[in-house]
Amino acid sequence: MFEEFEEQALTALKKVMKLKEIEPPGASDIKFEEPIEEYGDISTPVCFDLARVLKMSPREIAEDFVKKIDIKGTYIKEVRPKNGYINFYLDYEKIAPKLIKKVKDMKDEYGRGRIDRNKENRDIIIEHTSANPDGPIHIGHARNAIIGDTLSRIMRFAGYNIETQFYINDMGRQLAVVVWGLSRSKLERTKKNDLAILDIYIRANKMVEENTRYQNEVSELMRKYESGDREVIKQFEYAANYCLEGIRETLERAGIHHDRFVWESTFVRDSSVKKVVERLKGTRYLKENEVIYLDLREFGIKKELILMRKDGTYLYTTRDIAYHIWKSERGDVIDVLGADHKLVAQQLSATLKILGVKEPEFIIYEFISLPGKSMSTRKGVFISMDELIEESIKRAYMEVEKRRPDDGVKFKKDIAENVGIGAVRFNIVRTSHEKPITFRWEDALDFESQGSPFIQYAYARACRILEKDKKGSLHEDFAVSKLTSHEKRLIKAISKFPYVVKNSARSRRPSLLANYVIELANIFHRFYMYDRVLNSETEVFRLNLVYATKVTLENSLNILGIKPLEKM
């Protein structure tokens, strides 16, 4: 409804301009922004742009426009000129009952968008996580997974048809090293799968690094795997699956889901990698000496892209091209990648362009580093996602214990699990993906700051109020009289929800939604503080408002992959 309000303001303005035969300034059309409360709910500085054309001061134009604006039948209560701006005031009393009715009718569908299926809007494949099956996923992968999963949820809710994919790098050197290691030492069965594989990997890697004979053995394994040696295939698949089982366990616990797991080797086996190279051979970009490579300087990429080694084997990027062609036949592609993949992303885009395949969209997030050092699976220097989750839950348990010492252990554990995981997810999505993060335990486990417990707590508070409405006043008719400032802020925030979902999906920025929810929770906490609900004069209305807030918080939390808790 907030969006409608904005549209109404826009149409009203355009009408005035048409009346006065003024063209809207530039291609930028008319901009709106949200001013501080005193200046209304939505505001436009359009008069500044018009000033030159009309040879009048912005102030005069604004005053003149305001006199002629027609707001009949809209959600606009009032329009006022101020310092050359035109400020629109939302008619809260009018919008409140409509908004509440809408939320009540739609419930978990409130905020859901609709995207028309046509040529412009194909299905979307979001590839994320895609960690190597050589050990557990660490907090760097976690950033990928959480951004990817949250974005998928947001876009799905916004109406896109989304399929999420995990690309399994089974043809890389890392897995070959694991397979090699597995032939010399046994898996420790008591350990979690991915940790057991990590042990093998670290040990094997060290040995291989120090011995060229071993290196040759690893290369031989890779060659055999690529050429389709049945016995070797079995070994690779066993190792990858074994590790993946552990990885999936972690992801599942964090509420991260993939619709499809795609094996890199598929594209070699079905010879689509070969076909890619064939197709590129017909272009002027492909060069050949001992190796086959692409010259992408025309695309501003100085580094040549090697497609095939002199021994006839392919490289990671070559297979990735085949994978991307396959994906693009099924939909538009979004890749969530770490900053180390920036160059690959460019090379991939250029190559797909050459082939006439629609390029993917890349969401490139910066690294999470440890204070003073960066993470490395190979060296065993990293904080795993499991550790982070464990610690977070442990910390959450201490907090529940402090507050609800008398409740049962099962209850407390359940709360801690969901608060802990929510905190991990939220702390990662809340910061925009282009910012590098230095991981510090104090920050990660900080439950005091406005984070997911803050939101979950707002939700729990709303639930408690509704629960205590024994008479069922929620379902009575209500009239809206004069609203308090807290009520107004709540109504506005709730009305913005669908708009935020849409923007967050469209701009591919989960952080937008995350920051919105914090704001909503904050507004609700203040309302809770100042405006008594139960047994108040406007009890029925307020109960309805609380209900609408509850639904909006619930939907937001679900999209963020955080469990709404009725008690905490």
Place this chain on the structure above:
RNA sequence: GCGCUCGUAGCCUAGCAUGGAUAAGGCGCCGGCCUUCUAAGCCGGAGACCACGGGUUCAAAUCCCGUCGGGCGCGCCA
């Protein structure tokens, strides 16, 4: 060295895409609020020349150029 990217109070971040009216929060610090819906909450205070220097503009944290500082990349690794 070249390319990409980030730089907002002691610390962490929002805002930057679509330039606009006194830069928004949190942590930490100081001081308040539990006899009525859970204090994982709320209120007040101190704290910022938005890294620096230019430019474009009526208007720049936001756009452009440069400098400095951090990160990432520049493998016949993945």
